[in-house]
Amino acid sequence: FGKITFDVDERGEVGLLTRNIKIQASEDAAESFFGGHIMAMPSSKMYIAGVELTRMGQNLVLARYPVHWHLVGDAPGQYIKNAAIHDTYNRCVTVHGTNFLRIENNVTYNTVGHCFFLEDGIEHGNEYVRNLAIQTKCHTSKPCVPTNLAASGEHAQPRQGLAQAGQRAVSNGIADADVLLPSDNTVASFWITNPDNVYRDNVAAGSDANGFWLSLPEHPNGQFEGTEIARTVWPRRTPIREFKGNVAHSNYDGFMFDRNINQDNTFGVTGSSHIGLSNPADPNSQPVVAVFENLTSYKNRNGGIWGRGEMHVFRNVKLADNAIGYTHASGAGGRYDYTSQVVDSLFVGETENVGNPRTPEEKKYGRSLPKPMLPDFPIRGYEFYDYRHDVVNTTFVNYADNATREAGAISFLLYTSFGMSSNNAVEKVKFVNAKPVHFPRMELKWGNDISAGSWAYKTASFRDRDGSLGLGPNSYVLIHDGPNNSVAVDNEACQVKAKWNAAVCRGDIGRLSFIDGRGFAFGAVGRGASSGPRPEDLPPVKLSHKGRQFSIPVGTNVRAGTEIRVDTERTEMDLHVNELDAGSWVILQIAGFTKADSGTAVDSVEALRKATTTAYYKDKDALWVKLVSPGDDGRGAPGGGVRMKVSR
Missing domain, CATH: 2.160.20 (Pectate Lyase C-like)
Incomplete structure (x- = not known):
């Protein structure tokens, strides 16, 4: 395809794979997947420009990559530029324990494993500029067994939820013996383990799985796991140095920032969060x-x-x-x-x-x-x-x-x-x-x-x-x-x-829920993590309003200023209203209930309706409750909203 369409540039890239200087393994490497490798060791300096590398890398062998800076430390001025790396068996350019490199204007094609690879999460100050990665594969000749959030219908055996999806992936993909790292079964053209690097104007095209994948360990792992310097580095709290002008197309997922790796390089479909902080070592410092x-x-x-x-x-x-x-x-x-x-x-x-x-x-x-x-x-x-x-x-x-x-x-x-x-x-x-x-x-x-x-x-x-x-x-x-x-x-x-x-x-819309500890506190009614009974194991809660009835297992959207009748066979409920503006309220008439653990007792329904703070009233048939929101500053943060426990 060769045009800009609807203001989106989808013109196909062209990468020249030949160079006058060619480094390659013998022809039998195409059968054994055992190719050559170039490795810069500590104290050495490496500068590569205008070179073609093919039949390089040794499949499933650590530290045997086409190009590899290995524990060089700070390396300002060193680079690989204008190179072509194609038909290789173990990554493309690996940066390991090395900082301030320039990886620029290189093209890769038909490679195996994470291609542009930041190894342990300690690497910083490196610049990846105008690189083109085409057809990054999980394996030399078979499909990936990925850990991702595919639609259930894309699998022969549909998955059943995030937890089960992760377990399935661990058994089928992460634990496979025929990948170098567990994450290689969900391969990325650009594997990024520390955000303190520059990624500008790169293209990730045609990966089996991810184009760009930011997967951050809590501390650097691998060679640096448990070291004193690793304990001072916090990739998940480190600000993004630069990510600008990049393109991802024809992958499974174009840009992935999740599924952060554990110290043993395993991971799940969900990962720990990233928040850049002005002082990554201080979790209470200002966000960036x-x-x-x-x-x-x-x-x-x-x-x-x-x-x-x-x-x-x-x-x-x-x-x-x-x-x-x-x-x-x-x-x-x-x-x-x-x-x-x-x-x-x-x-x-x-x-x-x-x-x-x-x-x-x-x-x-x-x-x-x-x-x-x-x-x-x-x-x-x-x-x-x-x-x-x-x-x-x-x-x-x-x-x-x-x-x-x-x-x-x-x-x-x-x-x-x-x-x-x-x-x-x-x-x-x-x-x-x-x-x-x-x-x-x-x-x-x-x-x-x-x-x-x-x-x-x-x-x-x-x-x-x-x-x-x-x-x-x-x-x-x-x-x-x-x-x-x-x-x-x-x-x-x-x-x-x-x-x-x-x-x-x-009108003002918020959330009303009937089970404490379900989902996030910001108005969600998800299953979440709770030691209490499952919603599906409890009698339903039936809400009636203006002649309509709704059966609610956990919670519902609710409008401020609404009066709702509640019928249920439950013996107690944890009421929670949040995400309403300060002063907004809802009134519940809960049939058969008699007790409330908070709020002000009033002596009539009329007094309840006039109340400006959370209150309750007991008549002969029902407990009337008015829940008045304190507001949550638009956040719905944990502990926000108004809560009340009611019982028969």
Whole structure:
């Protein structure tokens, strides 16, 4: 493909693989995968320019890579430039215990294992500039056994939730003997273990798994594990030095910032969080915003961007032709001002680049599909997940339903059992030939987080700060798909958007839950970690409002100023209202209950309605409760909101 389409540059790269200076192993290396290697040892200096390297590296042998700086320490001025590294058997350029190198304008093709490889997480100050990595493979001749969050329907045996997905991956991929490191079965063109390095204008094209993968250990591992210097280095708290102008396309996941490695190099589908701090050694020091600029990620079979951490800003990113454009997970649940922001960016569902249709479904459709095994997979631009994310001054193009699959600009992670905040927000968003919102109905084959505890997606919602979606500033978009309709939606304040499986509502929206310790404290109703009974093992809670009834296992979206009747066979409940503005309230009439462990007792329903702080009243048939929000500064941080334990 050779053009800029919908303002996304999808022109194919051209990399010259021949050089006048050629270093190669004997021809039989193509059968044995035992090639040559170049290694700079401590105190040595290495400068490489204009060289072709082929049949290099020794498959499954540590420290035998085509080019390898090994424990050189600070090496300012040393470099590899304008080289071609192709048809090799064990990585491309390895930087191990070495700092301040320049890796520039190199091209790689048909290589095995993480290609541009930062080894132990102690390496810093290195500059990766204008490198092109094409066709990075997990193995010499067989497919990957990856650890990723693929849709369930992409597997012969559908997975059942994040925990089970991780266990399956450990048994089938991470523990394989035929990879050098466990992570090589989810290979990356750029493997990044310390954020204190420069990545500028690089291209990751055609990796079996990841294009760019930031996978950060708590402290440097490998050669440095347990050393005094390693104890002073905190990659997960180190600011991003520079990540700008990079391109990821034709991978499974384009940009991955998650699944951080353990000291033994194993990992899971979820990882510890990244937050840059002014003093990484001090967890209470001031946070530093991490900025990822001008990233283009397209034609990736799963996601354009997946991140995990706090105060990550993605500015002027262009995401196109992906199954999912963007998903970002939290790691601190409200401790910081925000988790992620996407600003001044562009999402395109489908461009003029039709790809290479191969399957019968693709040929009928007239273009390649990101998930050929799931031709009806709903493509979506931005997935809300966790807490707390903003999309600002961003345009969505070509997310329209058709006979093959549905689509939508804004959605949620399918079908998350972890938290989502109603304080997630959009502002100054535009839609061109795009359905603004799509909350897909439950289809097991589409989800990557499927378990009995998948409750959080049932309260999917986000705030429309400036009225971009048509119902005025500070309106909310709530899931409204039939099975997951909420008590917060009514005809007076909401417009139901049937094709979105959603409703757009005016008013202050927050969360009401009935089980303490489920999911994150910021309004989620996910299963979370709790020592209490499982929601599915408890009698349901039935809510009645304006003649409608809802059966709620864990919690629900709720509108400020609403009076709701509650019926249940439970003997006690932990009520929790949060993410409402300060002074906002809800009143619950809980049939058959008699006791409240907090609030002010009043002597009538009328007095309860006039109360300005949390209160309760007991009549002959029910306990009336008014829960008044103290506000949470838009965070919904742990401990926020108002709580009350009630019992019979």
